[in-house]
Amino acid sequence: xxxxxxxxxxxxxxxxxxxxxxxxxxxxxxxxxxxxxxxxxxxxxxxxxxxxxxxxxxxxxxxxxxxxxxxxxxxxxxxxxxxxxxxxxxxxxxxxxxxxxxxxxxxxxxxxxxxxxxxxxxxxxxxxxxxxxxxxxxxxxxxxxxxxxxxxxxxxxxxxxxxxxxxxxxxxxxxxxxxxxxxxxxxxxxxxxxxxxxxxxxxxxxxxxxxxxxxxxxxxxxxxxxxxxxxxxxxxxxxxxxxxxxxxxxxxxxxxxxxxxxxxxxxxxxxxxxxxxxxxxxxxxxxxxxxxxxxxxxxxxxxxxxxx
Amino acid sequence: xxxxxxxxxxxxxxxxxxxxxxxxxxxxxxxxxxxxxxxxxxxxxxxxxxxxxxxxxxxxxxxxxxxxxxxxxxxxxxxxxxxxxxxxxxxxxxxxxxxxxxxxxxxxxxxxxxxxxxxxxxxxxxxxxxxxxxxxxxxxxxxxxxxxxxxxxxxxxxxxxxxxxxxxxxxxxxxxxxxxxxxxxxxxxxxxxxxxxxxxxxxxxxxxxxxxxxxxxxxxxxxxxxxxxxxxxxxxxxxxxxxxxxxxxxxxxxxxxxxxxxxxxxxxxxxxxxxxxxxxxxxxxxxxxxxxxxxxxxxxxxxxxxxxxxxxxxxxxxx
Numbered sequence: 001x002x003x004x005x006x007x008x009x010x011x012x013x014x015x016x017x018x019x020x021x022x023x024x025x026x027x028x029x030x031x032x033x034x035x036x037x038x039x040x041x042x043x044x045x046x047x048x049x050x051x052x053x054x055x056x057x058x059x060x061x062x063x064x065x066x067x068x069x070x071x072x073x074x075x076x077x078x079x080x081x082x083x084x085x086x087x088x089x090x091x092x093x094x095x096x097x098x099x100x101x102x103x104x105x106x107x108x109x110x111x112x113x114x115x116x117x118x119x120x121x122x123x124x125x126x127x128x129x130x131x132x133x134x135x136x137x138x139x140x141x142x143x144x145x146x147x148x149x150x151x152x153x154x155x156x157x158x159x160x161x162x163x164x165x166x167x168x169x170x171x172x173x174x175x176x177x178x179x180x181x182x183x184x185x186x187x188x189x190x191x192x193x194x195x196x197x198x199x200x201x202x203x204x205x206x207x208x209x210x211x212x213x214x215x216x217x218x219x220x221x222x223x224x225x226x227x228x229x230x231x232x233x234x235x236x237x238x239x240x241x242x243x244x245x246x247x248x249x250x251x252x253x254x255x256x257x258x259x260x261x262x263x264x265x266x267x268x269x270x271x272x273x274x275x276x277x278x279x280x281x282x283x284x285x286x287x288x289x290x291x292x293x294x295x296x297x298x299x300x301x302x303x304x305x306x307x308x
Numbered sequence: 309x310x311x312x313x314x315x316x317x318x319x320x321x322x323x324x325x326x327x328x329x330x331x332x333x334x335x336x337x338x339x340x341x342x343x344x345x346x347x348x349x350x351x352x353x354x355x356x357x358x359x360x361x362x363x364x365x366x367x368x369x370x371x372x373x374x375x376x377x378x379x380x381x382x383x384x385x386x387x388x389x390x391x392x393x394x395x396x397x398x399x400x401x402x403x404x405x406x407x408x409x410x411x412x413x414x415x416x417x418x419x420x421x422x423x424x425x426x427x428x429x430x431x432x433x434x435x436x437x438x439x440x441x442x443x444x445x446x447x448x449x450x451x452x453x454x455x456x457x458x459x460x461x462x463x464x465x466x467x468x469x470x471x472x473x474x475x476x477x478x479x480x481x482x483x484x485x486x487x488x489x490x491x492x493x494x495x496x497x498x499x500x501x502x503x504x505x506x507x508x509x510x511x512x513x514x515x516x517x518x519x520x521x522x523x524x525x526x527x528x529x530x531x532x533x534x535x536x537x538x539x540x541x542x543x544x545x546x547x548x549x550x551x552x553x554x555x556x557x558x559x560x561x562x563x564x565x566x567x568x569x570x571x572x573x574x575x576x577x578x579x580x581x582x583x584x585x586x587x588x589x590x591x592x593x594x595x596x597x598x599x600x601x602x603x604x605x606x607x608x609x610x611x612x613x614x615x616x617x618x619x620x621x622x623x624x625x626x627x
Contacts, residue, residue: 143323149329150603152562159331159595163338239452243569246454247584249592262455269458270466280455287450295446 015261038300048289055286059109062102070103070256071095088278091264101279104256108238109286111172111257115237118176120230123183124219130184131191138188145181153178154240161249168257171250175237183229190222202298224301228294235290242283258283313615320607325377331599332373339590341365344390357390363592385597390589396597400579404564404601406482407571407578410494411563414501416612421506426513429547430521441510448507457500457573463498479574497574501567505559512555517548529585550620557613558606565602 029037039045063070073095082089088097130141156178164170194200195218203217242259244250247264251257258279265275341359345351359365364372379386385396429441435488464477483489520526521544529539566579575581579598586594 032523061587128474146323147327147330150323150330150606151599152565152602154568154603155565155583155599156331156334158584159335159599160338162587235450237451242452243454246452246567247572266458269462273462276455276458280452280458283455284447284450287452288446291446291450 001163017161035300036282039296042292042296044292044298048292048296052286052289052293054106055282056109059102059105063106066096066099068096068099070099073222077111082274089272089274090158091275097275097278099263100256101258101261101282104258104279105282105286106262107251107255108241108258108283109284111168111175111241111251112234112237114169114172115175115179115241116230116233118173119179119233120151120183120226122176123180123229124187124226126180127184127187127189127215128191128219131188132195132210134192141184142188143267144184145184148178149165154243157240157244158249161244161247166252166255168251168255171241172246175240179233179236179240183226183233186225186229190225191218194218214217224298227301228298231290231294235287235294238287238290312618313611316611316614320611324603325605327603328377328596328600331603332376332596333369335592335595335599336363336369336372339587339592339595341389341590341592342592360386362389376593382602386593388586388591388594390586390591390594396593400582400597400601401593403566403577403579403582405624406576407566407580408564409482409484410497410501410567410570410576410578411560413494413562414498414505415556417498417561418502418506418509418559419552421502422509422513423545423549423552425506425510425538427517427548429510429514429583430517430548433518442514445507445511448503449511451503452570453500453504453567454573457496457505457570460500461573482576497570497576500570500573501563505563509555511550513548513552516551517544520544520548540599550617553616553620554613557576557609557616561605561609564605 022157059181088101090096126141126145130138130145136261153175157174160174161171164174191214200213200217203213208217238258241250241257242262246263248263251260253260261279262276262283265272265279270275341363342356342365345355345359366374367375376386383397385400387393388396388399391399425441425445429438432438461479465475467481468477469475476492478489478492479496481493483493526539526544529543530536534543566581566583568580568584570576571578571581572584579601583595583598586598
């Protein structure tokens with residue numbers, strides 16, 4: 001058989017020529033590129049990201065650049081106001097508050113990131129299993145989720161915080177174990193929505209097993225809302241950790257977080273408000289930036305939202 | 309509808325029981341009721357025996373729970389050793405009423421302002437007023453309650469006295485004598501309770517309103533020449549408030565359950581502070597009693613929300 005059918009005769013346009021003429025030669029953009037284009041439009045989110053990076057860098061490198069240490073007591077220079085010598089002043093024991101704040105922030109951020117990762121993994125797996133498998137598994141997992149939602153997380157944290165909290169890691173694990181129901185509900189809903197769609201049927205027809213369908217085919221579609229939840233969880237975790245530490249049930253001295261610093265400063269609020277305002281400002285600043293970031297990500301990662 | 313309601317009530321009961329058992333087991337695990345006694349070296353064995361007997365500490369946890377539950381369903385929630393052996397039920401009820409003194413006004417104000425701010429923000433989307441309201445709600449969501457409460461105290465009590473020589477608010481106790489006393493002692497805790505929930509609810513109301521405003525029937529209403537006011541208030545706002553019912557129920561239950569943080573900061577004799585105190589005193593009966601009440605509130609208001617939701621939105625059918 002000759003190839004004459006495939007070679008264009010004289011006077012016929014090739015497909016690429018049509019594409020060229022019609023101005024359709026736009027290169028396809030990947031999902032990540034489109035998301036980045038949408039994300040860039042949010043000026044506040046860009047500012048927030050830069051602010052978060054700067055705050056994180058100051059938390060990591062701040063203690064290294066300062067001549068003072070977290071526990072270094074210097075009674076001669078106690079209760080100094082903020083100044084050139086001590087950026088944030090000193091506390092009642094003469095400990096440098098700048099070093100204490102930045103290294104406390106280090107632990108607060110570390111706790112928040114561990115909480116976010118742990119919660120996201122737990123919530124995603126539980127939500128995915130419930131939504132995809134349905135039946136009694138879903139019934140059981142849904143009731144388990146409801147059980148965790150019946151008693152507010154803060155109440156449970158208060159009950160167990162005194163016994164199992166204390167160190168930054170144990171506080172992080174406690175928070176992570178309690179916060180997963182929110183994300184599990186979201187993921188379950190998404191899996192329910194996707195599991196009967198054609199691409200899943202196609203994958204099953206091609207012989208893919210359930211775990212492969214769940215994690216290679218459906219999960220990538222749900223990554224947007226999961227990333228947004230994980231981001232916002234960092235803010236939630238910072239607030240909950242500082243609240244627990246404020247109540248005396250979270251991280252215990254000598255470990256220092258932003259929450260314990262606020263708690264230490266509440267007695268001297270009238271005389272030296274900066275002792276409270278500086279760590280509290282970091283808590284509010286980080287959470288605010290995370291919330292702006294999460295909101296922009298929600299916009300950027302959802303292909304159906306277009307700002308009109 | 310009736311069948312759905314019955315089934316929801318029936319499935320709530322085992323959930324509540326299981327939740328109560330887990331809380332009981334957890335509390336027994338982490339709180340040692342004998343610990344406060346060990347602080348006092350002068351006590352003899354009879355003091356220990358009394359507490360062991362009170363909680364049946366010589367029995368395994370499931371047996372203890374069965375005993376506790378058997379008494380509880382008959383209305384006997386036990387006594388609270390850390391409070392001079394008073395009955396738990398009247399004490400918890402008393403503190404619950406104090407929490408409600410803050411929760412009810414806070415809830416009414418939150419619900420009202422959330423609808424106003426959310427609707428206004430949605431109608432004026434991407435205008436400066438929308439950005440200001442959105443900015444406020446982001447700020448509210450990012451501010452821990454204890455920071456806000458402490459700031460209010462410092463500004464309106466300490467600095468107000470320095471600047472204007474006025475002390476308009478009382479933040480050290482709950483006063484109920486005259487109307488002026490009520491305002492002076494209730495205002496700041498109510499405002500503290502409002503911040504986070506108002507921020508969240510107004511965001512939610514804005515999103516719900518935007519979704520309705522972009523729907524086809526609103527375009528039809530506008531196209532047939534209805535005044536903007538009628539479209540917004542009669543057609544859009546009513547529908548946009550329906551999804552808020554669920555949030556209201558969750559928030560109201562949370563408020564009634566007492567706020568640990570707000571009550572601690574303002575020395576308020578409510579449920580939240582009682583919970584903290586009873587945990588530090590390892591008072592098992594009291595801790596369990598409070599948490600059971602909080603859990604019951606959550607379950608009850610969630611159920612109520614689901615039922616109201618079905619009445620308000622006839623498209624929702626329960627199977």
